[in-house]
């Protein structure tokens with residue numbers, strides 16, 4: 050198995066964390082960001098979007114990080130990260146899609162300005178609007194986590210992976226955060242997982 054993507058990409062982290070939860074053997078190849086390579090013909094043949102991550106497992110080549118998390122979980126983690134019951138699985142799917150469609154746009158507006166830009170280059174208004182929108186959206190997860198220990202349900206599963214990657218910067222950077230005790234307790238549970246610490250909790254750059 051091969052996984053392409055630099056370690057500090059949130060979308061790559063999802064796949065590496067998932068693969069490590071399942072103790073899979075894979076080769077990781079640095080591309081994207083300072084490593085470049087995304088416009089190379091060979092890479093575009095694998096992922097015509099020119100984005101990371103990309104995964105190859107036998108004859109299967111996949112792009113889209115959530116699809117990779119679903120694939121790895123279904124193929125190697127049924128009963129652990131992937132629930133055979135369609136209703137239980139739909140709950141995990143819901144949070145994965147929600148993280149991408151609802152959280153990622155404000156997250157990018159906030160994160161890019163807060164982390165990737167030097168203060169004089171920041172769009173402070175977009176950064177603050179992103180932070181506020183993110184806080185409102187995260188409150189939805191906080192409410193759910195008041196009733197269950199994991200987004201996926203009673204146990205940790207694939208539905209926890211995308212949001213788990215996104216909340217790391219939210220909790221670790223010095224920013225204003227409205228209190229969300231249930232989300233914070235869930236984040237504490239994730240931090241007990243060695244694969245989470247190894248793959249997600251790396252210096253924020």
Ligand SMILES: N[C@@H](CCC(=O)N[C@@H](CS)C(=O)NCC(=O)O)C(=O)O
Nearest residue numbers: 058059060081082100101102113114
């Ligand atoms: N929806 C895609 C988004 C992929 C994406 O936007 N990847 C970013 C990194 S997180 C990327 O390739 N950026 C260019 C780069 O790193 O050079 C997915 O989830 O895989």
